[in-house]
Amino acid sequence: MSRGKQNKTDGFSLVEVLTAIAVLGFVVVPACTGLVLSFRVNARSEQLMRAELAVSRAVETLMAEGYDHDGDYTTRFPEVAVTATADLDSGSDPVIGYDLTVTSRGGDVEVHTYVRPAESGGGGT
Amino acid sequence: MKRRDEGYILIYVLVVVVVLCAIVTGVCTVALRNLQTQERSIQRTRALYEAEGAIEELIAQLETYETGVQDGDEGDAKDNFEAYAKGRPDITAASKKLETDQTTWKWEDRDVNGDTKAILLIPIATAVPDSQIVISTTLEVLPHIKDKSTTKTETIDGVEAEVTEEKYQISGAAVTYTSYQIIDQAEASDET
Structure with a gap:
């Protein structure tokens, strides 16, 4: 076949x-x-999701066990930061509870709640 | 008649382009939905723990309250506890609102050891945007007599009368969640 006849x-x-x-x-x-x-x-x-799970785990544990002022939560829950402010009954001892803030290390998830002291046996729920 | 067959590659390319666009759009949509769902889940978790914390705080405050009843029965102590719970403005913190005005507090006497059960319906508006939680709880409180003293007083007629004063305190409380409703306003507005 010649080049000229090649199909276009x-x-x-x-x-x-x-x-x-x-x-x-x-x-x-x-x-x-x-x-x-x-x-x-x-x-x-x-x-x-990981941050939420870590925060939930820490909050659930603290609500069940109560917050121990001397507890080492940095080692126990390395993925979160636990901050607690004592709620004193009429401004004096004993501490009746703690305003608790649990924040994931990246700061993505922050949860505020209230927990009882550990010596009181934790939450009533 | 001569048939022109050129330009087919453009059609192939367009088909590939459309398929590619569909795949990429699909993948992006799924990823974004996933992120939105995760963010809502975090909001719900925050609202949930704020609400549970508010109830925990109420119980902690109740346990520190002591009520005295003179010549009364246990019912008066219960009424006092109820009035105290409803009237505590300091339970309402800035971050959460325990709507005690709407609280329905119904006491039920139980036979066992004089324990008392209170049914507490607490709507809680949390500070978490677009999330509100309505929790119905059964709050079981155990009031016990802390002190009991009897004093004798002489009336004007010279008759001696005994006045008994009882001091009640709540020794323990347990909460059972009977219903849990999370109202996600953002989700509701998306649906409408």
């Missing part, structure tokens, strides 16, 4: 290929950015 549809023209690459480029770049973004969003969700 064989292969793609250079213009077609270049146009296709350009169009794909316009789409693939934002698509990849979107995918990367969604991976980051997923990672953030997982981070929040």
